Amino acid sequence: MDQLQNKSLQRKKWLMYLLLIAIFMLGFFERFAPAVFAADLMAEFQTSGSMLGTMTAMYFVTYTALQIPAGVLADRVGPREIVGIGAVIAGLGSLIFSFAPTYALVSIGRLLVGLGGATVFIGIMKFNAEWFAKERYGLISGITLLLGNLGAALSAGPLAVLLSYATWRNTFFLTGLIAITLGILIYVVVRNSPQEVGFNQTQAVSRKKNRNRWDKELRSVFAEKSVWPVLIASVGTNAVFYAFVGLWGVPLLTDSFQLTIREASLYTTAGLVGYGIASVVIGWCSDKAGVRKPFVVVSSVLACVGWLGLLIAPWQSGWSGFLLYTIVGVSAAQMVVSFAVVKEAVSPLVAGMALALVNAGVFLAVGGIQPLFGLIMDMMSDGAQVSGVSVYTFTHYQWGLGMMFFISAVGMIASMFVKETYCGREIEMEQKEVNEG
């Protein structure tokens, strides 16, 4: 490939990445936006908090359930088709949401947003695996996660400001139109791999030769021993962190140290900022070092230190609290390296399925850990309530924190069994041997 061709290929790659990242950020925005509109939605549809919760949870249930199918489709069909069509479905869901006159219809809209959105992350990760050099996979995964979380941050602060100018219906109408436009553009512009634009043709032929039936491939991913320690380690860092910042991190501070919700949110924000920055740093460092496992192990150890600190250290609101929330946030960035390890541990033909398995596993774990934390506190409390709401003290939260520490400790043990993939060099050599022999 001459220099001119290479330049034009690079330009195309970044344009495609930009389109994909735009729909990814929009998806994160839509995921968290109902929190800002909660009061308006409840008033408009005359619903209780639990009905509102059910409606918003539809997104997460569909999203999680469709991760593995999305992985299969990413491998068999390709990111262009699944993300393009997924974005249009999510956009239609958003439009239905914006016009819905009833609770049932608004829920259907939300369900479609989850259904279409489920394809996006796995599609991008598969695209990254095909288009970016394996030596850059950690960095590009870190950047991808950071940008997605920026979309989530936009749905909190700036959206609340926007609300004084626009209604929730206008906002979802607009996001619906943008998603449909992006979906069409992705379908037209994105190509699944450099081979589709004429590069690396020999690789394309050898890949076709090695294809199996999709169910056989999926079974091979579930049977791949090196995927499971990565998943357990990621639960011990990433799932516990998400479960905490998504639900218990703020009430712990308001109940134990009498902070306001606004003050307490600064601590979870510190954790999320640490998570975002560390995602890029860990990805970059791991690529540069040419190894993955030490980064997985160290972040697992860091998670244990953070949760143990929250459990037994004499921390307070103030710098010590900020520090511990930031430590557990930083440790959660392990996910970037985890995604890289699973992608490198399996054949490129099934990378989407392996990434989807780990992502779905972490999502499921978050869904399990959040209620378990509450259940443990309920079991340990004397049932005291004020105006029908349970009252918890720091001692009750310590039981929940103990569970978090336990999960992170199991994750740390699992991290020791994670396979070193040397940033993909190992599987490349194995494939060369297969192709030659």
Ligand SMILES: C[C@H](NC(=O)[C@@H](N)CCCCN)C(=O)O
């Ligand atoms: C990119 C994102 N997945 C993640 O961030 C995982 N770490 C799992 C997070 C679970 C949050 N409830 C996604 O799939 O959109």
